[in-house]
Amino acid sequence: MEDLSQIYNELIMEHSMNSYNKKKLEKADYQQIGHNPNCGDEITLELKLNGNIIEDMAFLGHGCAISQASTSIMIDTLKGKTLQEAKKIVQTFIGMIKREIEDEEALKKLEDAIAFKNVSNMPARVKCALLAWHTIEKLI
């Protein structure tokens, strides 16, 4: 069994329980709901673009620590990136969780989101970690 302190670490706990990204955006350009019917987790992502650049993002919703922290950390990672860069990062994250991408250099681009690497050892929680990333995939 996975050593859980690797997953439930300070960073993930802070983001899941008290996220500064959990709010309503003043003027969002896009909105997308993500839902995990098996566990009832639900998030609403909001996105504000400045040309090709993700100027701001926020989320609302509820779910487990992993889905909530993953959403919040994803927002930190993608803010300020171009849509093309964001797409690449999203693909890398999904690849990391599915254990298809293990290249250290590629994973560095994920910034803090690399904290979820060990979720790939917890099949029951993969969906939780991926919820936000699959949701943003539909937007960008």
Added chain:
Amino acid sequence: MNIEEIKKDFPILQNKEITYLDSGATTQKPIQVIKAVEEFYEKYNANPHRGAYSLSIEATEAYENTRKKIAKFINAKQPEEIVFSKNATESLNLIAYSYGIENLKKDNEIVISIMEHHSNLVPWQKVCKQTGAKLNYMYINNEFEITEEEIESKITDKTKIVSITHVSNVLGTINNIEKIIKYAHKKGAIVIVDASQSIPHMKIDVEKLCCDFLIFSGHKMLAPLGIGVLYGKKELLNKMTPFLMGGDMIEYVYEQETTFAPLPNKFEAGTQNIEGVIGLGAAIDYIENIGYDNIKKIEKEIVEYAKQELSKLDYLELYMTPNSSNHSGVISFNIKGIHPHDVSSILDSKGICIRSGNHCAQPLMRFLGIDSTCRASFYFYNTKDDVDKLIEGLNKAYEMFRKYIS
């Protein structure tokens, strides 16, 4: 009865360092059931009802003898009233399609409860959409029970079908099905009882209950996965059209027309799950050998202890009736501020298996104003030590999260 001795019958509990508290999802299997299935394949595997050779006859006999055993086990009048299915869900779908859609009309009503599993809910939505009938719900009070007033206000002259779970898979509430059946019959409705969560723990007597249909799954009562049972009163089953068409459920097949086999074959199309049936027979033998009185006694002690210990944790929210006599071996709870999936991952890291989620009961979750719960469910092979491990695991989860809970 010595639980440690009983535990030795369950290889998985010997082979793995686990605290198994998810018997409400599926029970572990005793060696007697595993051996019975093995013996079938080693000694008399053949397709029943097909061959004229002795091996096939032996398989047919084993299959039909289990039907008789089940009839006796639930006190059905005749073996023909027992139909084998894939699981409780298929049994319920069979009734919904072959009785519900055939018999209901616009303005008729179906009554279920808010605590139904999706398997006893979604099929009725389908029946209502197809026939124009209306789906009504009996709700629970703040003690998680359906009151007599609620029963009498929801079951009316318009009600044609009442389908109710005997024991809730989320709350553990034992419903007053005697009252529901009596009252529904007075109003001219038929009653279906979902016994999936009750028959592993308590004696079921369909004659005494006087229910029209009763369904359950084998795998929640020590039998293999993939075998379910439908009991129906013969006069009702006889009037119903077949659910699935194909081999073995026919009498004469012409190019354009077919006549159907009599009960129970009419409802058993295609080659059946013989190993499942044989395993179910062995499971019934096992249960009868221990005896429901003993099962009840063992479970009562464990569940009472679990309730007592869980009640001491002030960070816990419990979803169960305070009336012990109306509560079975299922306990749902939440640690305030921590999502059930996180709790169950943390427990899993200690080898403790509990269920977390909506338990296939989304309308109930919505009614309770929550998304999901943790659920520990018990069977006679659980011990006080299992409860202690659960408590220890919960304390650990709470400690991990405490400083972050706002």
